[in-house]
Amino acid sequence: MWYLNMNAVMAIAGMALVLACTRWWPANKRVLLLAFNLCFLLLFSKKLFAFYLAYTALNYLAFLLLCHTERFRKGWFIGLIFLNVAGVSTLRLFGMDVFTHPLFDAVILLGLIYNVLKVIDALYFAYFFGKDARASVLDYFNYILFIPTFTSGPILKFRDFMADTKQPHRIDAAQTEQSIKRILVGMFKKIVLVTWMTDVFNHFTQGQGELYTHESLFLMVWFYALIFFDFSGYSDIAVGFGRLMGYNIPENFKKPFLSPTLTQYWRNWHATLGDWFRDHIFIFFSRQTPTKWTAACLSVLIMVLIGLWHGFSWLYALWGVYHGILLALENMLGRTTVNKRKVSRMYFYGRCLLTQLFVTAAVIVYGGSEETVIKIYKGLVHWPFS
Template structure:
C-alpha cells in the first residue's frame, strides 16, 4: 500500500540514507528505526498510530509474561494466541457490518492479518525458549511496526529479526545496488504491468464470457496477482535490506512447482511456511504419519483461506487446495525430485499443478459476481 504513495517511498528512501550516514553509531538502526516507524504511522493516520502503539505494548507485556511464567505455561500460551486471533476476528466482523461501534474504523485493519502472525511467532518463541527469549521493548516494537513489510509482508520471523537487530548496520555498494534494482523492478511490476493488466481484465470481464474468454481471464488474473504481489515483495525486500534487515524471499519460482505442496513452499512462501511450521509444531512435533499429514494439510489450507477473508469462497478455496495436498500426502506424491525423474515427467507435473492453481485463483478477485460469472463462462460454449 505504501508503495503507490510517492511521499511514503521518499520517506523510506530518506530513512535508508540516514542509516547509511549514521553507520558509525552502533544503535542507529534500532533507535532511528523506532523513531521512523512511529513517525511514519503518526503522519499516515493518528488513529492507526494510537491503535498500534497500544497493540504493541499489550502484546509485549504478554510476551514478557510468557517468557517468565512457570505454571500453566501451555494454558497461558494458548489463551494469548486465542485472544489475538479473537481480536482480529472481531475487527473483521466490524468491517463486515456484523457489529457496530463508533470507535471502529477500517484503517485499524491495515496490516493486522500480517502483524498478528508476527505476534504469534513471538509468543511461540517465548513459550519454547522461556527467559532466553526475552527482547527489549524497542526491538519488539520495531519488529511489529517495521514499515517496509507492514501492510503485506513478507512475514518476518521473530528469531531472525532479533538476530539482525544485534548486527551493526552494514551496507556495501554492491548490496545497495542490488536493493535499488530490486525496488525499481518491483515498482515497474506494480505501477506499469499491474495497472495495464488490471485494465485489460476489467474490460474483458464486463463483456459476455464464453469458454475461451473465461479460461483466458483465469490465466490472465493468475499472472496479474503474481506481478502484483511479487512486485510488492520486491520493493519490501529492497527497502528492508537498505535498512539493514534481511527480508525473506516470498516467491521462489512458483511456476516450476511439480506438486501443490511444493507450490505453497514457493508461492507466498513466508505465509505457507508460517502456517505449516506453527500448525505442525503445535499438533505434531514428531514426523507425522501420512494420514496425520493429510489432515493437517486440510486444516492449514482452510486456515490460509479464511486468513485471506471470512467468506465461504475463501473457505472453499482453502478446502480445495487442502484436499489436493492431502491426496498428495496419502499417495506419497507431495514432492518430486527433478534430478530423479525425466524432464517430460517433471514438466508435466508442473503443468498439472499450474492447472489446479489456475482453476481456483480467480477467488482472489474478491468479488463473488466476478467469480461466478467467470466460472459460468466455462460452460458457455461459443457454438
C-alpha cells in the same frame, strides 16, 4: 500500500539513507528505526498510530509474561493466542459491516492480518525458549511496526529479526545496487504491469454480459499472472528497502511456476505465509514426525485456515478445502516431491504444468466480488456455439 504513494516511498528511501549515514552509531538500527516507524504511522493516520501503539504494547506485556511465568504456561500460551485471533477476527467482522460501532475505523485493519502472525510467532518463541527469548521493548516494537513489510509482508520471523537487530548496519556498494534494482523492478511490476493488467481484467468482467468459455479461461490465466506481478512486485520493493535498512527480508516467491507438486508450490508461492502456517500448526498439533494420515488432515486444516486468513467468505473456505484435499492426496500417495535430477525433463515439466492447472482452476477466487468469481466460473460452461 505504501509503495503507491510517492511521499511514503521517499520517506522510506530517506530513512534508508539516514541509516547508511549513521553506521558509526551501533544503535542506529534500533533507535532511529523505531522513531521512523512511529513517526511514519503517526503522519499516515493518528488512529492507526494510536491503535498499533496500544496493540503492540499489550502484546509485548503478553510476550514478557510468557518469558517469565512458570505456572500455567500452556494455558497462558493458548489463551494469549486465542485473544489475538479473536480480536483480529472481530475487527475484520467490523470491516465487513457484520458489526458496527461509531469508534471503528477501517484504517486500523491495515496490515493487521500480517502483524498478528508476527505477534503469534513471538509468543511461540517466548513459550518454547522462556527467559532466553527476552527482547527489549524497543526491539519488539520495531519487529511489529517494521514499515517496509507492514502492510503485506513478507512475514518476518521473530528469531531472525532479533538476530539482524544485533548486527551493525553493514551494506556495501554491491548490496546497495542490488537492492535498488530490486526496488525498481518491483515498482515496474506494481505501477506499470499491474495497472495495465487490471484495466484489461476489469474491461472483460465489467464491460459485457455473460462470458464464453474461452473468455473465462483467458481471465483465469490473466488474473493468475496479475496477482503474481502484484504481490511479487510488492515483495521485491519490501525486500529491497528492508535490506537497505540492514535487515535480511526473506523471499516470498521462489520460482513457483517450476513447482512439480502442490506441496512444493506452496513452499515457493507466498513462501513466508506457507512456512508460518506449517511451522506453527504442525508444532502445535504434531510434536513428532506425523503419519501420512496426520499430515493429510493437517494439510486440509492449514489450507482452510489460509483461506479464511485471506477473507471470511464461503469462497475462501472452499478454496482452502480444494487445495487441502489436493495436498492431502499428495501426502497419502507419497507424491509430495519430484526430484528433477531423477526424472526426465518431459515428466518434470509435465508435472509443473499439471500443478499450474490445479492452481489456475481456483485462483480466480481472489478476483474481487463473489459476483465476478461466479460470472467467470459460469462462463466456463457457456460455449460460443451452443
